[in-house]
Amino acid sequence: MDKDTLLATLGCAPEDHRGVVNIPVYRGSTILFPTLADFDKAESGTWPHSVYGRYGTRTTEELEASIAAIEGADYAIVLSSGMNAIATALMAFLKSGDHLLMTDNTYGPCRRFCDNELKRFGVETTYYDPTIGAGIAALIKDNTRVVYTESPGSLTFEMQDIPAIAKAAHEKGCIVISDNTWGTPYYMRPFELGIDVSIHSATKYISGHSDLLMGTISCKKEHYAQLLRTFRHCGGNPSADSCYLAQRGLRTMGVRLKQHYANGLKMAAWLKSHPSVEAVLHPALPGAPGHELWKRDFQGACGLFSFVLKDAVPREALARMMDNLVYYGMGYSWGGFESLLIPIAPKKIRTASEWKYTGQALRIHVGLENIDELIADLERGLERLRG
Numbered sequence: 609m610d611k612d613t614l615l616a617t618l619g620c621a622p623e624d625h626r627g628v629v630n631i632p633v634y635r636g637s638t639i640l641f642p643t644l645a646d647f648d649k650a651e652s653g654t655w656p657h658s659v660y661g662r663y664g665t666r667t668t669e670e671l672e673a674s675i676a677a678i679e680g681a682d683y684a685i686v687l688s689s690g691m692n693a694i695a696t697a698l699m700a701f702l703k704s705g706d707h708l709l710m711t712d713n714t715y716g717p718c719r720r721f722c723d724n725e726l727k728r729f730g731v732e733t734t735y736y737d738p739t740i741g742a743g744i745a746a747l748i749k750d751n752t753r754v755v756y757t758e759s760p761g762s763l764t765f766e767m768q769d770i771p772a773i774a775k776a777a778h779e780k781g782c783i784v785i786s787d788n789t790w791g792t793p794y795y796m797r798p799f800e801l802g803i804d805v806s807i808h809s810a811t812k813y814i815s816g817h818s819d820l821l822m823g824t825i826s827c828k829k830e831h832y833a834q835l836l837r838t839f840r841h842c843g844g845n846p847s848a849d850s851c852y853l854a855q856r857g858l859r860t861m862g863v864r865l866k867q868h869y870a871n872g873l874k875m876a877a878w879l880k881s882h883p884s885v886e887a888v889l890h891p892a893l894p895g896a897p898g899h900e901l902w903k904r905d906f907q908g909a910c911g912l913f914s915f916v917l918k919d920a921v922p923r924e925a926l927a928r929m930m931d932n933l934v935y936y937g938m939g940y941s942w943g944g945f946e947s948l949l950i951p952i953a954p955k956k957i958r959t960a961s962e963w964k965y966t967g968q969a970l971r972i973h974v975g976l977e978n979i980d981e982l983i984a985d986l987e988r989g990l991e992r993l994r995g
């Protein structure tokens with residue numbers, strides 16, 4: 609089945625719910641077993657459904673099955689946030705004395721998790737240049753257990769050669785975990801690229817409406833038991849209401865993404881031709897860094913990318929630009945229907961690869977608004993920079 613058909617048909621069971629099209633919100637903590645024999649099944653792990661609300665309800669299970677189907681995974685787990693998905697996946701496969709190879713452009717809080725929490729538990733992290741490709745082999749040590757990728761990084765948008773990295777990692781017995789939030793379950797097939805464990809912040813395009821937090825972990829059969837065990841021991845389940853909203857977000861994810869993709873590319877092309885702009889870091893823009901890898905490995909692009917101005921900008925000038933934009937919000941996260949713009953300073957948060965630009969960098973999320981109005985608003989903003 610095509611992804612569009614999957615999105616429109618997954619997670620429906622009208623026959624079980626008096627004809628209601630969508631799976632209802634099953635709110636539940638206690639789950640009752642009709643007989644002692646059934647209770648004993650729960651105790652021995654042979655009850656066929658969830659035995660407690662923390663392990664999910666039907667609302668959760670349908671969403672997990674939907675995510676797995678769209679990504680081409682055997683199983684998916686949904687969690688309370690994207691960050692929880694990252695922490696859970698790393699904890700599932702790492703133990704004291706292990707070594708982790710982490711891409712230098714990783715999501716900031718993931719970096720802080722490695723440098724603070726994993727370190728306390730005796731896991732050593734080495735950051736690597738995201739564009740290292742097959743060269744990762746030289747960094748793999750005897751105790752390296754996980755190679756973690758994020759392609760493209762969600763601030764600086766370096767594309768990684770995932771198949772090359774995965775090949776080298778697998779030759780040394782490592783597991784490849786990848787944050788695929790930018791690629792989305794719609795525009796990327798992680799398991800065909802060699803990824804073992806695929807993570808999404810469902811807070812972004814799966815939700816699509818800036819009104820919930822959720823993470824997903826998808827995997828093949830051989831990694832599911834360990835992931836499920838760690839997930840259950842950490843207790844990071846999402847609410848049934850969030851699962852319902854995420855399933856509803858999936859219904860329109862394809863159509864929303866098509867507009868984010870088109871709007872984003874139009875914005876990127878306009879910025880590239882703007883005299884104040886030094887570089888546009890959008891992998892789907894022809895000529896941009898990583899474009900060839902994007903073309904090879906992805907089926908589309910979302911609305912998030914960065915651009916770098918030719919000059920460094922005094923904070924007052926930046927405030928003149930940012931504070932008077934009409935359509936762009938200034939805030940963390942992305943993947944909702946609305947446009948966002950934030951200044952970024954990547955130089956401060958990397959140790960293994962160089963940020964070569966000296967001009968002011970900004971990250972833009974191109975939303976579903978009319979693209980000509982978005983461009984006109986940003987054009988006025990860039991004019992205000994000059995005072």
Ligand SMILES: *Cc1c(COP(=O)(O)O)cnc(C)c1O
Binds near residue numbers: 789809811822941
């Ligand atoms: C937002 C984000 C996360 C974390 O997701 P939350 O749902 O906010 O916890 C992880 N990775 C990337 C790339 C993100 O953009």
